[in-house]
Structure formats: structure tokens, C-alpha cells
Amino acid sequence: MAQAARDFPILRTVGLDGLLVTFADALTEPANRATLAFCQAVKACAWTGVLEISTSLASVYIRFDIDSLRHEALKDLVLSLLDQQDWQQAALPAGRRLWQVPTVYGTDLAPQLGEAAAAAGLSEAQAIESLGSARVRVLTIGFAPGQPYLGPLGPEWNLPRQTELTPQVPTGALVLAISQFVLFATTAPTGWRHVGQTGFKGFQLGSQQPIALRAGDEMIFTPVPRSDYERLCEADPLFGGASREEIPA
Amino acid sequence: MKGLKVLRIGPAASIQDRGRPGHLDQGVSCGGAADLVALAEGAALLRQDAGLAALEMAGIGGLFEATVPLRFALTGAPMAASLDGAPLAWNASHQMQVGQKLDIGAPRKGLYGYLHLGGGIASEITLGARATHLMSGLGRAVAVGDLLPVGADRGREVGLTLAAEDRFQGGELRIVESFQSGLFSEEVRARFAETGFERGSRANRMGVEMVSQGEGFAAAGQLNILSEVIVPGDVQMTGDGKPFVLLREAQTTGGYPRIGTVLPCDLARVAQAQAGMALRFRWVSLEEGLLLQGNHDKQMRALPSACQPLLRDPAMMQDLLSYQLVGGAVSAEADPFGEPHDFGDTP
Numbered sequence: 331m332a333q334a335a336r337d338f339p340i341l342r343t344v345g346l347d348g349l350l351v352t353f354a355d356a357l358t359e360p361a362n363r364a365t366l367a368f369c370q371a372v373k374a375c376a377w378t379g380v381l382e383i384s385t386s387l388a389s390v391y392i393r394f395d396i397d398s399l400r401h402e403a404l405k406d407l408v409l410s411l412l413d414q415q416d417w418q419q420a421a422l423p424a425g426r427r428l429w430q431v432p433t434v435y436g437t438d439l440a441p442q443l444g445e446a447a448a449a450a451g452l453s454e455a456q457a458i459e460s461l462g463s464a465r466v467r468v469l470t471i472g473f474a475p476g477q478p479y480l481g482p483l484g485p486e487w488n489l490p491r492q493t494e495l496t497p498q499v500p501t502g503a504l505v506l507a508i509s510q511f512v513l514f515a516t517t518a519p520t521g522w523r524h525v526g527q528t529g530f531k532g533f534q535l536g537s538q539q540p541i542a543l544r545a546g547d548e549m550i551f552t553p554v555p556r557s558d559y560e561r562l563c564e565a566d567p568l569f570g571g572a573s574r575e576e577i578p579a
Numbered sequence: 580m581k582g583l584k585v586l587r588i589g590p591a592a593s594i595q596d597r598g599r600p601g602h603l604d605q606g607v608s609c610g611g612a613a614d615l616v617a618l619a620e621g622a623a624l625l626r627q628d629a630g631l632a633a634l635e636m637a638g639i640g641g642l643f644e645a646t647v648p649l650r651f652a653l654t655g656a657p658m659a660a661s662l663d664g665a666p667l668a669w670n671a672s673h674q675m676q677v678g679q680k681l682d683i684g685a686p687r688k689g690l691y692g693y694l695h696l697g698g699g700i701a702s703e704i705t706l707g708a709r710a711t712h713l714m715s716g717l718g719r720a721v722a723v724g725d726l727l728p729v730g731a732d733r734g735r736e737v738g739l740t741l742a743a744e745d746r747f748q749g750g751e752l753r754i755v756e757s758f759q760s761g762l763f764s765e766e767v768r769a770r771f772a773e774t775g776f777e778r779g780s781r782a783n784r785m786g787v788e789m790v791s792q793g794e795g796f797a798a799a800g801q802l803n804i805l806s807e808v809i810v811p812g813d814v815q816m817t818g819d820g821k822p823f824v825l826l827r828e829a830q831t832t833g834g835y836p837r838i839g840t841v842l843p844c845d846l847a848r849v850a851q852a853q854a855g856m857a858l859r860f861r862w863v864s865l866e867e868g869l870l871l872q873g874n875h876d877k878q879m880r881a882l883p884s885a886c887q888p889l890l891r892d893p894a895m896m897q898d899l900l901s902y903q904l905v906g907g908a909v910s911a912e913a914d915p916f917g918e919p920h921d922f923g924d925t926p
Contacts, residue, residue, distance in 0.1 A: 342757075342758035343755075343756075343757060343758060343865060344757055344758055344808065344810055344840070345755065345757055345810045345811075345812055345813070345840035345843075346755060346840065346842060346843065346865070346868050346869060346872055348808075348810060350758045350807070350808065352758075355805065356805065357805060381600070381601070382600065382601050382603060383604070384603035384604040384808060384831075385604065386805070386806060386807050386808050386832055387805050387806060388805060389805075389807060389808070391603070391808040393600075393810075396869055396872070396873070397873070397876075401865070470806075470832070471604060471605055471606045472603075472606045472806070472830070472831045472832035473606060473830045473831060473832055473833075474606055474714065474715060474830065475602075475605060475606045475607045475715045475716070475717075476605060476606055477606050479806070515606070516715075516716060533606075533716065535705060535716060535717070540706065541605040541606070545604065
């Protein structure tokens with residue numbers, strides 16, 4: 331297949347019963363903005379036969395009922411919606427929240443801060459300053475229930491994944507690679523570097539809203555001393571002292 | 580609570596239904612029974628809703644005792660089964676009285692067998708379904724001492740049987756191109772369909788490894804792909820170009836490129852293939868795939884009317900006997916899945 335220049339957004343099928351609308355082949359803020367806004371718009375259209383809509387970093391996925399909706403018909407609907415505005419300039423959806431999460435950087439709780447800082451060409455103090463002041467967006471939720479991909483971080487944090495997996499990081503671990511954070515919602519192995527530890531549980535089975543975060547939410551991982559972190563986790567075992575406020579539309 | 584007491588059970592038995600579609604945006608994949616055909620067959624045999632939950636048994640069955648009279652059906656990979664020592668027909672519905680013991684052994688072929696209760700297994704519903712999803716922390720494997728609670732059973736009929744579609748010995752998997760197929764050269768895609776594969780040793784409810792001789796199936800520019808949505812049936816190439824067919828419990832997103840998507844109607848064939856079974860892929864167009872899937876869905880809807888009374892005539896016994904001989908003896912490994920594997924380009 332010739333690698334001809336492609337015009338985004340592009341439409342491609344996903345298996346038998348899915349359509350993928352992709353706004354870019356790399357993660358950028360405008361592409362993620364377009365993704366979030368277009369997802370919201372498709373939901374608002376409530377097209378007959380559409381079963382599920384979700385987003386990844388720069389794509390919107392639409393799954394539909396192949397008995398009641400034809401591929402071509404859905405493509406037409408999507409194309410005419412795409413034409414309605416410049417989605418890269420679209421306003422972000424309403425109802426987003428800003429979360430500020432107390433975070434211990436480094437120490438034995440998050441042992442790979444030093445390594446990540448060195449790879450980024452920074453001292454540990456500079457790394458904490460950079461990561462602890464970054465306001466990142468929930469780009470997508472995926473891989474495991476309630477687990478956010480967050481970013482984008484600055485280009486200095488465009489670090490490759492490790493070649494070896496870390497056997498296990500705990501729930502609330504803040505890990506970093508390719509200019510993104512993942513905030514672990516479960517205990518799992520990872521190929522990303524464990525730079526911070528929070529008391530934030532993104533998936534709380536049995537609570538009224540088991541999944542705390544939504545794509546489009548924003549987060550700041552505020553540096554705190556370990557003693558504060560331990561006190562906050564004890565007082566707030568579910569969110570580790572995180573605060574939450576609505577972002578005005 | 581009334582139901583079925585678990586006296587003995589294999590290591591990977593779990594309660595499954597059709598899963599929880601619609602939660603991708605929360606990072607929760609659909610999951611559900613590895614063999615949806617078996618789920619539909621059990622529902623047809625008990626004349627009940629196909630959305631009810633059943634017990635999925637992987638590689639080995641268990642021993643169960645009824646604490647209440649109940650109807651049950653057995654489907655999926657045919658396993659040796661007896662009630663208080665009397666052999667039972669597989670792919671059939673039966674009656675069980677209080678205190679009777681149901682003994683289910685190893686599969687004659689295939690991997691996943693299913694035990695359905697009249698009224699379904701009425702376990703707790705989480706995120707809209709009863710399906711156990713271990714990686715997502717939803718439910719747990721069934722253990723000795725558990726009681727499988729039985730739901731209200733409005734039906735009475737037992738002694739029905741169904742001819743099972745043979746999906747237990749590998750074979751052909753129909754595959755359509757998907758959004759990343761273009762990352763693979765035409766040569767690689769053609770070679771993929773010309774290659775004979777064996778089901779590898781690394782497999783579980785998330786995905787199944789395919790092993791072949793010779794060169795792997797690498798994508799061009801494989802290193803720089805954004806993580807994208809995963810759907811059941813996606814055939815993912817790991818770093819060394821080795822294919823894994825992802826099943827319904829695969830993670831929701833992944834960064835490994837996917838050459839195409841196996842039709843949903845062929846996924847039971849993947850899940851039910853034991854290690855070493857021969858499998859191959861055949862490309863079909865989207866139109867052909869839609870047609871094949873449509874025909875399959877029609878067959879699933881017709882299952883209730885395909886049920887027949889269970890007869891004990893000699894011709895059928897002969898049939899059953901040959902069935903066993905053809906299947907051969909299968910050793911029941913303690914763990915049918917072999918070693919664990921990172922299917923998903925773990926973040």
C-alpha cells in the first residue's frame with residue numbers, strides 16, 4: 331500500500347461492526363480535543379443502531395448493530411457530522427473536573443524517579459518541579475477499569491518504555507513513558523517507569539460510581555512529603571486526599 | 580440459599596454470561612463466556628433466556644451436589660459426565676434431585692465445558708453482568724465449598740438434546756481486514772493466510788497464541804503506533820511478529836499492530852482449540868464476513884427449535900461410542916493454559 335499523504339480525519343472499519351474516526355497518527359492536544367468533542371457530538375446524535383462509542387488517544391470508535399445499520403450509511407452520517415465544524419478547534423465537553431492528587435515523588439514508594447529524571451536530563455528536584463506542576467488531561471481510559479492515560483507532558487518526558495516489565499506496581503502508582511502518565515487503578519505489571527505514588531483508587535467496585543475519572547478530566551499531581559501522604563491516605567482511603575472541582579465550560 | 584454445592588473443581592472455572600458490552604470508555608472489556616455458542620445451546624436446551632449465567636469449566640470439570648431439585652444442561656467441550664454414577668449425555672438437559680452428585684471430568688475434545696442451571700446461576704451482578712472478569716477485578720474463580728445459587732426456574736422440561744456444531748478441533752478461521760491491516764504489506768497478509776498454525780501453549784481467556792514455522796509477520800513502522808481500541812477477534816502481532824488471537828476478555832486498548840479481525844462466529848473455534856491443534860486463517864471481504872456472521876446469528880436464533888428429545892436407541896449409543904474413540908484420550912493438566920503472557924503492550 332502506497333504511503334500517500336492522508337488527510338485526517340480518516341475513517342476505517344474495525345472488525346465487522348465498528349468504525350474508527352482518527353484525527354491524527356500522533357498524540358497532540360488538538361487531536362485529543364477533536365476526539366473528545368466529536369465523541370460527545372456522536373453521543374448527542376443518538377443514531378439508531380449505534381451500540382457503543384468510546385475514545386482512544388486520537389480516535390473515536392463507534393460499534394453498531396450490523397442488522398439495522400449499514401457501514402455506508404454510518405459513514406455518511408459521520409462524514410456530514412465531521413463537516414459541521416473544525417473539530418481540532420472545538421470546545422472541550424462540559425462536565426469535566428479538575429482533580430488535585432497529593433503525590434509522593436521518588437523514595438522507595440516510587441523508586442524510578444531518579445532514573446526517569448536522568449533520562450530526561452533533569453535533576454530529581456527539577457523533575458519533581460516539572461511533573462508536580464503539570465496540568466494533564468485524561469486522554470483516554472483504557473487497558474483496565476478506570477485507568478487513565480494522562481498528558482501530554484513536555485517533550486523532555488518522551489521516554490521509551492522499559493525493555494523489561496516491572497513485575498508489579500501498586501494501585502495509585504503514577505508511571506511515565508512517551509510524554510504520558512498512567513495512574514494505575516489496579517495492581518499490575520508495567521513497562522513504564524514508576525515515578526510517583528498516590529492514594530487514588532480509580533476503580534472502586536461497590537461504590538455508586540465505580541469509575542472515578544472521565545476522559546477530558548484534568549489532573550495535577552501535587553508533590554507532598556511522605557508523612558503528609560500517609561496521613562492523607564489514612565483519612566481518605568479511597569482518594570488519598572485528592573480534591574475535585576468542576577471546570578467551568 | 581439454594582443451588583449447587585461445589586465439592587471439587589478445576590483451577591479455572593468461573594461464572595460467565597454474555598459479558599458486559601458498553602463499558603469500553605471506562606476501560607472495561609466485554610468479557611463473558613469463551614464459547615458463546617455453548618451459552619446459547621444451554622439456554623435452548625433449558626428453554627430459557629440466553630442472557631442467564633452458567634458455569635464455565637476450563638480443561639477439567641468438577642463434582643457438584645444439589646441442595647434443591649434442579650434442571651441442568653451440559654454444553655461446550657464434551658466432557659465425561661455422570662449423575663450418581665450413571666453416565667449422562669453431553670449437549671443435553673437433565674434433572675437432578677436433592678443430594679444427587681454430578682461428576683464432570685476431562686474434555687474428550689475442546690477446552691471449555693459449560694454447566695447451565697434451570698433459572699441460571701443467580702450470582703451477584705456487577706457493572707451490569709455476572710461474568711467473572713479476573714483481570715478487571717470482577718468476581719473470582721469458583722472454589723471448593725462455593726454454592727452456585729440457582730435463579731427462579733419457570734421451566735420444567737428436561738431430556739432434550741442438540742446436535743453440537745463441531746468447533747472443538749481447530750480448522751479454518753475467517754478473518755476480515757481491519758483498521759491496521761494496511762500496516763502489513765500485501766505479501767505478509769497473503770503469507771499469513773497460506774501459513775499453517777498450531778495453537779501455542781500460551782493461551783487464556785484474553786487471547787490465544789498461534790505458532791508457525793518460519794518468518795514472523797511484522798508490520799511496517801510497528802514501533803510508532805498509538806494505542807488503539809481492541810475488539811474481540813483482533814489478531815495482534817507482538818514485537819517478534821507472532822500472532823495472538825484476542826478474545827472477548829482482552830484489554831480495551833493496545834499498542835501492538837493487528838493484521839485483521841477473526842469473525843465473531845469463529846471465535847469459539849479459537850477458544851476451544853487445545854494446544855497443538857491445527858488452525859489456519861482465510862481472508863474474507865467485509866461483505867462476505869457480514870453474510871457469514873448473519874447466517875450464524877440466524878442459526879443461533881433457531882437453536883430452540885433444533886432441540887430434540889433425548890433418545891436412548893442403539894443407533895445413538897453407537898454414535899456416542901465412535902465419538903469417544905475419535906476424540907481419543909485427553910490428559911487433564913492441572914492448568915490448561917500454560918504460562919502467563921503479556922497480551923497487551925502493558926502500559
